[in-house]
Amino acid sequence: MDKIVETFQQCFIExxxxxxxxxxxxxxxxxxxxxxxxGLVLGFLVAIVRSTHDxxxxxxxxxxxxxxYLTVIRGTPTLIQLMIMYYIILxxxxxxxxxxxxxFGINSGAYIAEIVRAGxxxxxxxxxxxxxxxxxxxxxxxxxxxxxxxxxxxxxxxGNEFITLLKETxxxxxxxxxxxxxxxxxxxxxTYTAFMxxxxxxxxxxxxxxxxTKLLGVMEKRLRNSDR
Numbered sequence: 001m002d003k004i005v006e007t008f009q010q011c012f013i014e015x016x017x018x019x020x021x022x023x024x025x026x027x028x029x030x031x032x033x034x035x036x037x038x039g040l041v042l043g044f045l046v047a048i049v050r051s052t053h054d055x056x057x058x059x060x061x062x063x064x065x066x067x068x069y070l071t072v073i074r075g076t077p078t079l080i081q082l083m084i085m086y087y088i089i090l091x092x093x094x095x096x097x098x099x100x101x102x103x104f105g106i107n108s109g110a111y112i113a114e115i116v117r118a119g120x121x122x123x124x125x126x127x128x129x130x131x132x133x134x135x136x137x138x139x140x141x142x143x144x145x146x147x148x149x150x151x152x153x154x155x156x157x158x159g160n161e162f163i164t165l166l167k168e169t170x171x172x173x174x175x176x177x178x179x180x181x182x183x184x185x186x187x188x189x190x191t192y193t194a195f196m197x198x199x200x201x202x203x204x205x206x207x208x209x210x211x212x213t214k215l216l217g218v219m220e221k222r223l224r225n226s227d228r
Contacts, residue, residue: 011196017187024183025204031100031179032166038105039165043112046070048142050113051120055128056138066113073110079171081107086175100172108165115157119150152223159216163209180204 012018046066053063073081085103086096093099123146131141151158173182184201188194 007193007196011187011191011193012200015190017190020183020186021180021200021204024178024180027097027172027177028166028169028179031097031104031169031172031177032162034101035104035108035169036162036165038101039108039112039161042105042109044116044147046109046113047116047120050117052138052142054117054121070110070113073107074114078104078107078168079174082171082175096172096175096177099175100169100177104165104169107168108161111161111164112158115154115161116150119154120146122153123149155216155220155223159212162216163212166208166212167205 012021046069049059049062049066053059082100082103086099090099090102120142127145127149128138128141131138131145136144169179170181172179173185180201184197187197191197
């Protein structure tokens with residue numbers, strides 16, 4: 001027990017090394033939140049284009065662009081996309097956190113697009129007919145009737161994508177970002193102790209995921225209650 005306490009103090013207390021974890025956690029959360037926002041916006045737009053084409057046959061050019069985007073993003077590793085963004089496409093951008101937000105947001109948008117599209121396609125055709133009978137345009141029907149129902153249906157899958165995105169940010173260290181995984185690795189290199197820093201990082205991720213899962217559960221429950 002004394003050895004564990006001594007190792008804990010060496011890894012996190014001495015030299016205020018816990019501040020490294022806090023700084024890394026801040027960067028991890030910033031990247032995750034803003035990348036999620038970008039991914040949601042991009043994903044919903046792509047999903048609407050794709051589902052509109054599937055149901056009405058229009059938007060052929062936009063649909064082709066969206067299919068190309070989905071194929072490329074889902075067919076290549078996230079790490080490669082991040083490095084291409086940093087070393088090639090956005091080489092002139094000096095802020096690596098912005099690069100990471102864009103890279104992860106674009107990556108997440110592809111998966112969110114297919115999740116949302118599946119939710120939209122699952123809505124019964126009668127909902128569209130009900131909207132038309134009320135004098136609503138196709139766009140208004142999508143915005144006021146279809147999208148809210150689709151969102152309820154795909155909320156668990158969107159929650160899983162959020163959790164996946166959070167964990168994927170651990171590769172940000174490859175472009176020099178000081179995120180929480182990188183912070184734990186630096187503590188390991190300074191203390192020559194791997195167990196405590198890595199377990200500490202893993203526990204931080206675990207706590208965040210548990211909190212997110214709880215919040216998503218509460219949101220799902222409220223949405224179900226609103227249907228009654």
